Amino acid sequence: MNKLIRLSTVPLSLNILLKGQLSFLNNFFNIIAVSGNGPDLNVVAEREGVLVYSIEMERKISPFKDVVSLVKLYFYFRNERPFIVHSITPKAGLLSMIAAKLAGVPIRMHTFTGLIFPSKTGILQKILIAMDKLLCLCATNIYPEGEGVKKDLMRYNITKKELKVIGNGNINGINKHHFNPELYTSADRIRERKKLGIQNNDFVFIFVGRLVGDKGINEMIQAFKNLSNENDSVKLILVGPFEPHFDPLQQETVQEIKANESIISVGFQEDVRPYFAISDCLVFPSYREGFPNVVMQAGAMGLPSIVTDINGCNEIIIDGKNGIIIPAKSYKAILEAMKKIFNEHDFRNLLKNCAREMIVSRYEQDVVWEALLLEYKKLETNVS
Template sequence: MRITTIPLSLDKLLEGQMRFMSENGFEVYMVSENGNNVDKLVKREGCPHYVVPMTRTISPWRDFISLYKMIKLIKRIKPDIIHTHTAKAGIIGMLGALLTRTSIRMHTVAGLPLIEAKGMKKALLVFVEKLTYDCATFIYPNSFRLKDYLIKHGYTDEKKAKVIGRGSSNGINTDYFNLTDDLISKAAALRVEHGIGKTDLVFIFIGRVVRDKGINELISVFKTLTDKHSHIRLLLVGPFEDELNPVDKEVKKIIEKHSAVIHVGYKDDVRPYVAASDVLVFPSYREGFPNVPMQCACLNLPCIVTDINGCNEIIEDGINGLVIPSKDENSLRVAMERMITDEEFRLACSVVAREKITANYSRENIWEELLNEYRLLLGKKGKRQFINERIL
């Protein structure tokens, strides 16, 4: 049973993984909150989806109802493995799995929202996170730096924590993120559509347009740089999220009104926008093992990222991009200006960008590693015999 808080996580973060497990002998059930993309998800993955209402916000009464419904579902399906991903799904799924005595309880950690929290909220989030790990039999941080952080700060121990492969929750489809002639043509059309000149240099950001992604700093730095470099553009691909983690009001006004800032909102297919760009700038405060730098590097973009979990494993400073401190406007400005003025360096990063991703983070490698982990755990529990690599 694969559990995430919202179906978008199953759809985007774990795309293809459930079908792969089904094709290798597993009976897979997907569980999340309801959403518009569920029918498409079920058709693509070839697995049933069950709705358990969950919310990403702190809501004790609604969370209690979610737990009750999760327990009922687990008792009905009786899965051998419950594998959760994302924070709220983690506590609801792992607690439900423990209370129903499911023997293999796996939780993937892909970033820690509590890092940026403060006061009582942080104390509550730390308690919930530790409770999730206590309920789980195995913890899977999706980067080595994140694993080190969890162990160092006492969330879990070395015996319980493991990174699948070289990191990442799902790897990347390197064939899909490949610079084809068709993609180059679409990118050229996008540049014309948005008034981007042939000599303009485009920075791209992909993700939720929120404070914790470093958007306040990015907009401040970019606005200053446009005074000196009139040919630069900033392409923002992702939605505002005003409820949970909004950017400053003044920053939002600049995004909406500045002539050099192009905000296109959420896009199902980001590839044409990446191909229309020259540099990824990703000044996030916290991540697990982000897909965006992998996707952009796979399409030959040099990347500016912050020195945080995951990002500093994907990007090697001075080789396929630049790694800078988070929340540091001056370092961000220096890095962006270097990409603007040092074309030789920028192109050198571009040349090697794809190679590192294909060598370390292909989706098929991650899937095989996870499949082997499932088989290993089932074998230890004496629940399955393996014949011709099928689980019976």
């Protein structure tokens, strides 16, 4: 079997974004997972049954460290001689595509799971665009995770190469058996709510993700503050870590999270399903995404979603069918959508009844994995 190296900048991406996929692919290729070091890399090795290797890569622009990582990747590829190198995050993509080209790797694939530059301006945007153009120049095959990402790559003229979305989009699909509301009984929900001090008749909004500015947290907390002042039966669960050194929240936002008794912050959770199971609606007001797993997971768990009109979100959610689509960066739009979901019982039930089927029918995990395997096999045949 040919050797296939999958890369991400940090091991958390391999652990969370590619869960189960590497094990599946290991039946057809000799898979090696490469990223920076950390406990998540050990989890990947044990759960997926694949070889792992650690090469540190900085998420931020760091010229000296980037060159060191590039050199390490080059010699690693020269030594391992993989047939395919496939990266999924920005810095790992840039460095591995350059290193793989220099090392003579035949197939060099990168999946754009999201684009940073459209939300930036000035010299930083120009630098990020140049980096993505260089990445694409060195890659042999480019895969946007969804149609929105594809349109942005074309609009900014990032590459002239073919841009192919695999399946209906998304990097790993959804495991409908794992994300299934029927796994939780009414007694389970009552017990989980009680643990968090949530009453049975409370209405629960939930956010899952990093607690940073570009996830729309500042606007969401401002909107929820208004809503909770009017209704003491609404709650907001925040599932995810604060990242004060990376796009930190406004100080007043942090203070409101700490002071508002209706906001329950539980930090990073390995298993988010219990929190979806006790919630009524996902709020995901991000500024930019590729193809957010959280929105698919919530839908598979039977939740309607409030999302912003950005890449991925506006493909997963159809406005008025399985959720509400609103403009980004508007706390008023978030507030109006939350009020609508909270107050309009029939409308909420309509969205809820469609939520799971609209996810499972389009993003079943087995279909995504088979589509990716088919792409690998086709490229393997063409190059061989």
